[in-house]
Amino acid sequence: VIAEAAASLFSSGLLAGKRVLITAGPTREALDPVRYISNHSSGRMGYALATAAVDAGARTTLVSGPVNLPVPEHVQCHRVESALEMLEKCQQLVADCDIFIACAAVADYRPAQVQPQKIKKGDDTTTLELVKNPDIVSTVAASENGPFTVGFAAETRDVLHYARSKMQRKSLDMIIANDVSDSSIGFNSAENEVTVLWPGGEQTLARANKAAIARQIVELIANHR
Amino acid sequence: VIAEAAASLFSSGLLAGKRVLITAGPTREALDPVRYISNHSSGRMGYALATAAVDAGARTTLVSGPVNLPVPEHVQCHRVESALEMLEKCQQLVADCDIFIACAAVADYRPAQVQPQKIKKGDDTTTLELVKNPDIVSTVAASENGPFTVGFAAETRDVLHYARSKMQRKSLDMIIANDVSDSSIGFNSAENEVTVLWPGGEQTLARANKAAIARQIVELIANHR
Numbered sequence: 528v529i530a531e532a533a534a535s536l537f538s539s540g541l542l543a544g545k546r547v548l549i550t551a552g553p554t555r556e557a558l559d560p561v562r563y564i565s566n567h568s569s570g571r572m573g574y575a576l577a578t579a580a581v582d583a584g585a586r587t588t589l590v591s592g593p594v595n596l597p598v599p600e601h602v603q604c605h606r607v608e609s610a611l612e613m614l615e616k617c618q619q620l621v622a623d624c625d626i627f628i629a630c631a632a633v634a635d636y637r638p639a640q641v642q643p644q645k646i647k648k649g650d651d652t653t654t655l656e657l658v659k660n661p662d663i664v665s666t667v668a669a670s671e672n673g674p675f676t677v678g679f680a681a682e683t684r685d686v687l688h689y690a691r692s693k694m695q696r697k698s699l700d701m702i703i704a705n706d707v708s709d710s711s712i713g714f715n716s717a718e719n720e721v722t723v724l725w726p727g728g729e730q731t732l733a734r735a736n737k738a739a740i741a742r743q744i745v746e747l748i749a750n751h752r
Numbered sequence: 753v754i755a756e757a758a759a760s761l762f763s764s765g766l767l768a769g770k771r772v773l774i775t776a777g778p779t780r781e782a783l784d785p786v787r788y789i790s791n792h793s794s795g796r797m798g799y800a801l802a803t804a805a806v807d808a809g810a811r812t813t814l815v816s817g818p819v820n821l822p823v824p825e826h827v828q829c830h831r832v833e834s835a836l837e838m839l840e841k842c843q844q845l846v847a848d849c850d851i852f853i854a855c856a857a858v859a860d861y862r863p864a865q866v867q868p869q870k871i872k873k874g875d876d877t878t879t880l881e882l883v884k885n886p887d888i889v890s891t892v893a894a895s896e897n898g899p900f901t902v903g904f905a906a907e908t909r910d911v912l913h914y915a916r917s918k919m920q921r922k923s924l925d926m927i928i929a930n931d932v933s934d935s936s937i938g939f940n941s942a943e944n945e946v947t948v949l950w951p952g953g954e955q956t957l958a959r960a961n962k963a964a965i966a967r968q969i970v971e972l973i974a975n976h977r
């Protein structure tokens with residue numbers, strides 16, 4: 528019975544024997560022991576991709592920011608908080624992967640200083656100094672003998688334009704564009720509607736639940752890598 | 753059977769017929785459509801207080817920031833995101849309450865401007881302008897014929913000193929101090945260990961799960977109001 532169950536999991540076999548590394552969820556950038564900057568990523572798309580990769584026969588690893596989701600079966604999950612922690616974990620794991628999917632909504636900036644004590648309320652206005660976080664997906668894409676690297680572009684306007692330009696600038700093999708200005712799809716919602724772009728073409732995946740979108744993305748990755 | 757169940761809920765009767773309003777959870781202060789500043793409050797302490805208030809016979813209302821907790825039975829829950837939304841909802845509801853417990857971890861500051869589009873990554877460093885949020889608990893405490901008002905002081909050092917000074921400065925009737933530098937209690941943990949202070953005295957509640965701490969706080973409120 529166990530062998531049968533395992534066999535059905537790997538039924539499509541599109542990524543049989545491949546090793547897939549996926550980042551998911553938001554990062555949290557600490558201001559002090561209690562406060563942080565984060566974003567509305569639920570992690571659902573990344574977790575759905577992990578499930579779809581397992582179903583396609585891949586050995587699948589998640590590097591996940593803080594989310595409220597169960598780890599999919601047969602997936603090894605490493606939990607991290609900040610962008611720096613996520614980068615470090617990905618750099619440890621990326622040498623052993625064939626396909627890297629950067630689905631996490633990594634904070635672009637972090638506070639320049641993390642205060643060791645809770646910041647006391649003081650003046651009526653204040654400024655927060657921020658520094659740019661490392662770019663995880665382009666770091667991976669630039670590595671020698673790196674994996675097939677897939678990025679995401681969550682945008683609120685000129686979505687396809689920004690996505691294609693991001694793919695080229697970061698030397699990605701594929702990018703998945705979605706319009707997060709529509710709150711019925713994308714961040715924190717059950718459904719998604721994306722356009723998958725690669726150097727020679729693009730394909731729009733009609734609105735569907737994230738599991739169905741994830742299966743189609745995995746199929747496109749298998750066909751284009 | 754239903755009458756029996758209801759009777760057991762109101763068994764202590766310490767707050768029979770009283771109306772209790774409780775804020776809980778963090779607030780989220782938007783930077784743009786996807787990013788926000790928040791904090792590690794899980795909402796558990798506020799939700800435990802709501803359950804304890806119901807058990808003590810009170811008509812209980814929660815104003816809750818974004819948390820992953822079920823609404824306790826017999827509690828009316830209003831969901832909000834930002835400090836401004838929480839203040840507005842509390843001001844609508846406070847005229848009809850006898851006891852106000854400000855358990856939410858309200859963000860002290862919010863971004864001065866909410867960008868309508870996702871902010872693009874640009875310079876290596878940037879600054880974020882922040883403005884002070886309104887102080888919900890002192891606004892309520894200062895209102896004419898206001899309720900018995902209970903605040904919280906989550907501190908990482910000089911906990912009792914800051915708590916008593918906060919109680920006096922904000923004209924609170926009671927304040928509950930906890931040390932959030934100890935990650936085994938307080939924010940996002942199942943247990944808590946607090947000191948309850950009022951103008952004439954104080955009492956430390958030994959480490960216990962939040963339900964037990966909440967029942968003792970409700971008893972102290974009933975005895976001192």
